[in-house]
Amino acid sequence: MSTGTIHTGRCECGAVRYQVTGPLRQVVACHCSQCRRITGHYLAATAARRAQFALTRAGGLKWYASSKDARRGFCAECGSTLFWEPHGRDYVSIAAGTLDDGAGLKIVCHIHAADKGAYYDIEAGAMQVPGGEFSVPIPAA
Ligand SMILES: [Zn+2]
Numbered sequence: 001m002s003t004g005t006i007h008t009g010r011c012e013c014g015a016v017r018y019q020v021t022g023p024l025r026q027v028v029a030c031h032c033s034q035c036r037r038i039t040g041h042y043l044a045a046t047a048a049r050r051a052q053f054a055l056t057r058a059g060g061l062k063w064y065a066s067s068k069d070a071r072r073g074f075c076a077e078c079g080s081t082l083f084w085e086p087h088g089r090d091y092v093s094i095a096a097g098t099l100d101d102g103a104g105l106k107i108v109c110h111i112h113a114a115d116k117g118a119y120y121d122i123e124a125g126a127m128q129v130p131g132g133e134f135s136v137p138i139p140a141a
């Protein structure tokens with residue numbers, strides 16, 4: 001993905017919009033039970049550096065304190081899952097399906113694969129880890 005590109009995205013109804021003025025991480029899919037409940041399936045998320053991420057419309061945004069380590073952002077108007085933001089870290093995870101253009105991104109890693117739902121199999125072709133440890137960096141700008 002070329003640097004200098006502005007990536008934009010939004011919830012389904014448009015009450016939450018954001019932009020990223022730097023590189024996006026490749027996509028990590030999380031199969032933990034919390035992500036499965038929140039999304040209705042599993043969470044496929046890219047990520048951006050906090051300093052390069054900005055909300056351009058936040059009217060519908062609600063934050064849910066999903067654990068002591070992180071909060072999740074969603075649209076209170078339409079229900080779209082949007083963000084997962086860990087406390088004290090310099091990045092925000094962004095639900096990849098909310099990007100206006102996800103070209104160049106791919107699911108490269110499945111985490112919490114041991115907690116996946118019983119009703120589906122994880123497709124081959126990307127790394128799988130049983131727990132939450134992974135290292136998929138946000139590319140340098
Ligand atoms: Zn919305």
Ligand SMILES: [Zn+2]
Nearest residue numbers: 030031032035
């Ligand atoms: Zn998860």
